[in-house]
Amino acid sequence: SGTTLKLISLDTNCIGFLGTTEASSSLSPLSSLPRRDVRIASRAGSGDQDIPDGIGMARLAWTRLPTADGAVPEGAAAPASPSASDDELFAGVVESLDYEVIENCAYREEQAQRSKFWVPYYVMLKWLFALLIGVGTGLAAIFINLAVENFSGWKYAVTFAIIQHSYFIGFLVYIIFNLALVFSSVYIVTHFAPAAAGSGIPEIKGYLNGVDTHGILLFRTLVGKIFGSIGSVGGGLALGKEGPLVHTGACIASLLGQGGSAKYHLSSRWVRIFESDRDRRDLVTCGCAAGVAAAFRAPVGGVLFALEEVTSWWRSHLMWRVFFTSAVVGVVVQSAMNWCKSGKCGHFGPGGFIIWDISGGQEEYSYQELFPMAIIGVIGGLLGALFNQLTLYITKWRRTYLHKKGKRVKIFEACLISLITSTISFVLPLLRKCSPCPELETNSGIECPRPPGADGNFVNFYCSKDNEYNDLATIFFNTQDDAIRNLFSAKTFHEYSAQSLITFLVLFYSLAVVTFGTAVPAGQFVPGIMIGSTYGRLVGMFVVKFYKKLDVEEGTYALLGAASFLGGSMRMTVSLCVIMVEITNNLKLLPLIMLVLLVSKAVGDFFNEGLYEVQARLRGIPLLDSRPKQVMRNMSAKDACRNQKVVCLPRVSRIVDILSVLRSNKHNGFPVVDRGQNGESLVIGLILRSHLLVLLQSKVDFQNSPFPCGPGILNRHNSSDFVKPPSSKGKSIDDIHLTEDELGLYLDLAPFLNPSPYIVPEDMSLAKVYNLFRQLGLRHIFVVPRPSRVVGLITRQDLLLEENSNSGTTELQSTSV
Numbered sequence: 100s101g102t103t104l105k106l107i108s109l110d111t112n113c114i115g116f117l118g119t120t121e122a123s124s125s126l127s128p129l130s131s132l133p134r135r136d137v138r139i140a141s142r143a144g145s146g147d148q149d150i151p152d153g154i155g156m157a158r159l160a161w162t163r164l165p166t167a168d169g170a171v172p173e174g175a176a177a178p179a180s181p182s183a184s185d186d187e188l189f190a191g192v193v194e195s196l197d198y199e200v201i202e203n204c205a206y207r208e209e210q211a212q213r214s215k216f217w218v219p220y221y222v223m224l225k226w227l228f229a230l231l232i233g234v235g236t237g238l239a240a241i242f243i244n245l246a247v248e249n250f251s252g253w254k255y256a257v258t259f260a261i262i263q264h265s266y267f268i269g270f271l272v273y274i275i276f277n278l279a280l281v282f283s284s285v286y287i288v289t290h291f292a293p294a295a296a297g298s299g300i301p302e303i304k305g306y307l308n309g310v311d312t313h314g315i316l317l318f319r320t321l322v323g324k325i326f327g328s329i330g331s332v333g334g335g336l337a338l339g340k341e342g343p344l345v346h347t348g349a350c351i352a353s354l355l356g357q358g359g360s361a362k363y364h365l366s367s368r369w370v371r372i373f374e375s376d377r378d379r380r381d382l383v384t385c386g387c388a389a390g391v392a393a394a395f396r397a398p399v400g401g402v403l404f405a406l407e408e409v410t411s412w413w414r415s416h417l418m419w420r421v422f423f424t425s426a427v428v429g430v431v432v433q434s435a436m437n438w439c440k441s442g443k444c445g446h447f448g449p450g451g452f453i454i455w456d457i458s459g460g461q462e463e464y465s466y467q468e469l470f471p472m473a474i475i476g477v478i479g480g481l482l483g484a485l486f487n488q489l490t491l492y493i494t495k496w497r498r499t500y501l502h503k504k505g506k507r508v509k510i511f512e513a514c515l516i517s518l519i520t521s522t523i524s525f526v527l528p529l530l531r532k533c534s535p536c537p538e539l540e541t542n543s544g545i546e547c548p549r550p551p552g553a554d555g556n557f558v559n560f561y562c563s564k565d566n567e568y569n570d571l572a573t574i575f576f577n578t579q580d581d582a583i584r585n586l587f588s589a590k591t592f593h594e595y596s597a598q599s600l601i602t603f604l605v606l607f608y609s610l611a612v613v614t615f616g617t618a619v620p621a622g623q624f625v626p627g628i629m630i631g632s633t634y635g636r637l638v639g640m641f642v643v644k645f646y647k648k649l650d651v652e653e654g655t656y657a658l659l660g661a662a663s664f665l666g667g668s669m670r671m672t673v674s675l676c677v678i679m680v681e682i683t684n685n686l687k688l689l690p691l692i693m694l695v696l697l698v699s700k701a702v703g704d705f706f707n708e709g710l711y712e713v714q715a716r717l718r719g720i721p722l723l724d725s726r727p728k729q730v731m732r733n734m735s736a737k738d739a740c741r742n743q744k745v746v747c748l749p750r751v752s753r754i755v756d757i758l759s760v761l762r763s764n765k766h767n768g769f770p771v772v773d774r775g776q777n778g779e780s781l782v783i784g785l786i787l788r789s790h791l792l793v794l795l796q797s798k799v800d801f802q803n804s805p806f807p808c809g810p811g812i813l814n815r816h817n818s819s820d821f822v823k824p825p826s827s828k829g830k831s832i833d834d835i836h837l838t839e840d841e842l843g844l845y846l847d848l849a850p851f852l853n854p855s856p857y858i859v860p861e862d863m864s865l866a867k868v869y870n871l872f873r874q875l876g877l878r879h880i881f882v883v884p885r886p887s888r889v890v891g892l893i894t895r896q897d898l899l900l901e902e903n904s905n906s907g908t909t910e911l912q913s914t915s916v
C-alpha cells in the first residue's frame with residue numbers, strides 16, 4: 100500500500116496464489132513461465148473462490164509440548180535458564196537449513212537457461228566429489244594416525260630410556276611431553292577453531308537433521324580438528340580420534356562442495372554447483388561415512404553409521420555414492436598401510452592403524468555362555484547410561500561455572516586433566532607387582548616377546564627382571580591402540596589380574612567422564628572400547644573359572660564388553676555391530692555381538708537417551724526425532740502456532756519498512772501478501788530473510804514506483820544469490836548501509852519469493868504435521884484455515900507422467916470433483 104508497514108496480522112489474509120487466473124495475470128513473473136508450468140500451476144489450485152483466513156506458521160523444533168497434565172516433558176527442556184522463552188534461546192543461535200527447492204523466478208529462469216549437458220555434468224561432478232571426499236578423508240586419517248603414533252612412539256621411547264636411570268626424571272619428561280601436546284591442542288581449539296572441540300558428531304547429526312550450528316563446517320574447524328586431535332590423542336588423554344574423523348570427513352565434504360574456502364581465497368568457481376543446502380547435505384553424508392570408514396577401516400560400517408546414526412533423510416542414490424566413497428577410503432588407507440609396512444613411517448607400523456585382529460580367538464561357544472554374555476550386555480547398558488548421565492551433568496556444570504570465564508580457564512582445565520591423567524597412568528602401575536612373562540625367552544628390554552598367536556606388547560615397567568611384565572602398565576602406560584590390542588589378545592594365559600582390571604576400569608571411566616567436554620577434539624569410541632573390554636575381560640575371567648571344561652577365551656569377552664559399552668552409551672546397533680566385526684576380522688562372533696548390543700541398548704534406553712542425542716540437546720541443537728511425541732496426536736497445527744501474530748510483508752514494500760521488519764525480529768521467513776483484483780488479501784508466498792538481505796545489499800532491484808516490476812532477475816543478479824538459498828549467516832542486517840533516498844524506494848518481492856510453500860490446514864493433527872515436516876526436511880509451513888473448495892485431486896496416476904503422455908507431449912491428467 101505504500102504506507103508505513105509495521106506488523107500485519109494474517110487474520111484477514113488469504114492463500115490462493117498458485118493458479119488463480121487473477122494471480123497469474125497480476126504477477127508479471129508468472130506470465131513469463133513456460134506454458135507447461137503455468138498449466139500445472141493452474142491445475143494445482145485454480146478457481147476463483149478464495150480460501151479464507153491464513154493463520155500462522157508452524158514451528159516444530161523446540162516447541163515445548165505440555166503433557167496431558169500440563170507439565171513440560173523432560174526431553175524438551177531447554178538447556179539454559181528455564182525462565183527464558185525458547186524463542187529467546189534459539190532465535191539467532193541455531194538456524195535451520197533450506198532443503199526445499201525454492202521455485203522462484205530466478206530458479207525458473209536458471210532452469211530455462213541450462214543446457215542439455217548440465218544434468219550429466221552435475222551427476223558426474225557428484226561422483227567425482229564422492230571420490231575426492233574418500234581420498235581426502237583417507238589421507239586425513241592417515242596423517243592423524245601417523246602423527247599420533249609417532250608422537251606417542253617418541254614419548255614412550257624417550258620415557259622408557261630415561262626410566263632405566265631415574266624414574267623421577269622419566270616421570271617429568273612424560274608429563275611435560277603430554278602437557279605440551281595437550282596444550283597445543285587446546286590452544287588451537289580455543290584460539291583458532293572453537294567449533295572443533297568435542298567429537299562433532301552431535302553437530303553433524305544436527306546438520307543432517309536440518310539445523311546449522313555456527314562454524315562447524317569451516318576450513319579453520321577442519322584444520323583445528325586435525326591438529327587438535329593429534330595433540331589430544333597423542334597427549335594420552337582418555338579420548339579417541341575416531342569421532343573427530345567423522346567431523347573431519349564432513350568438513351572436507353562440505354568444503355569441496357562449496358569449491359574450497361572462500362575466506363582464505365582457496366575457492367574455485369568451476370566446482371561451485373553444490374552450494375545449496377540439499378547438495379551439501381548429501382556431500383556431508385558421504386563425508387561422515389568416509390570418516391568412520393577411515394577411522395576403523397570399516398567401509399560397510401561407515402555406510403551403516405551414516406544411515407543409522409547421523410542422517411535423517413536417505414535416498415537410494417545417496418546410498419550408492421556413500422558406498423563408493425567408503426570403498427575409496429578403504430583402498431586409500433590400505434595403500435598407505437602397505438607403504439608404511441617397510442618402516443618408512445617411523446613408529447607407525449603394521450599395528451598403527453586401528454584394527455584389532457583377533458581371528459585367532461574363540462571359534463565356538465556353547466549355550467551356557469549366553470548367560471554371562473547377556474550379563475555383559477546389562478553391565479554395558481548400565482555403565483553406558485551412567486556415562487551419558489554423568490557427562491551430561493558435568494558438561495552442564497562446566498558451561499555454567501567454568502567455560503564462561505574465558506579461554507584461559509579452558510586451557511588450564513585441559514592442562515590440569517592432562518597432568519592428572521599422566522600422573523595416574525605413570526604412578527599407578529608402579530604400585531603393581533610384576534609377573535613373569537608368559538614365555539621365558541630373552542627379552543628386548545621393553546616388551547616381553549609376543550607369545551605365538553597372541554597380540555599386543557607386554558610392558559616391562561618397573562620390573563627388575565627382563566622377563567617380567569607389569570599388567571597395569573600394559574594397559575595404562577601404552578598407546579590406546581596397543582592397550583586395546585592387549586585387552587583383546589586372544590590366547591588366554593590370564594595376563595591381567597582382576598585387581599588391575601578393576602583399578603583400570605574405575606580410574607579410566609572417571610578420567611573419560613571428566614575429559615569429556617574439555618575444549619579439545621575428542622571421540623568416545625576408543626575410551627568406550629577400553630572401558631568395555633576391561634569389564635568384558637573381568638567377566639571372561641569368571642567364566643573361565645566357572646566353566647572350566649569350555650574353551651573360553653577372555654579376549655572374546657573383552658570384545659563383547661567393548662560392543663556392549665558402545666551400545667549402552669551410543670545406542671547404535673547395526674552399524675556398531677558391523678564396525679566391531681570389521682575391526683576384529685572375526686565373523687564368527689557376529690551373533691554374539693548382536694545379542695550383546697541388543698541387550699545393552701535396551702537397558703540403556705530404559706534410563707536415558709543416547710550420548711549424541713543428549714549432547715545435541717545440551718548444545719541447543721533442536722533435533723527432530725524420527726517419530727512425533729505421543730502428545731502431538733491430541734494437538735492441532737493451530738495449537739503449535741501459539742497465538743502468534745504473523746509477521747508478513749506486502750508484495751511491494753518500502754525499503755525502510757523491510758528494514759524495520761527485519762530489525763524487529765529474528766525470523767528467517769516471512770509470508771508475502773498481495774491484494775487480489777477484488778481487493779482481497781492473497782498470500783503469494785514466503786520470502787527468506789537471507790534473500791531480503793541479498794536484495795537490500797545489492798540494491799539493484801530498488802524501484803521508484805510502488806507497482807510490480809518485471810522478470811529478468813538473472814540479468815541483475817548472480818544465479819546463486821537466489822536459486823541456492825544463501826545462509827543468512829555471514830550476512831547481517833548491520834552490514835546493510837542505505838542512504839536516506841534509498842530508504843524511500845520500493846522493492847517488488849514477487850520474483851524472489853517461494854511461491855509454493857507447504858501449507859497445512861489448521862486442524863491437522865500436530866503429529867501429522869510433524870511427519871510432513873520431518874520427512875520433507877522443511878523449514879517453514881503455513882497454517883491456514885480449512886479450504887472451502889477443492890479444485891482437483893492428484894493421485895498416483897497423475898504423477899506417472901510418462902504413462903499418460905500422449906503423442907509426445909507430457910500432460911497431467913486431471914481428476915476434478
Ligand code: ATP
Pocket residue numbers: 156157158186189190191193194195196740743744745746747765766767768769770878
Ligand atoms: P529457523 O530458526 O528454523 O531457521 P526461523 O528463524 O524462521 O526458522 P524462528 O524465528 O526461529 O524461525 O521461529 C521462532 C518462532 O517464531 C516460532 O514459533 C515460529 O512459529 C515463529 N515465527 C517464525 N516466523 C514467523 C513470522 N514470520 N511471523 C510470526 N511468527 C513467526
Ligand code: MG
Pocket residue numbers: 189190191193194195765766767
Ligand atoms: Mg530462527
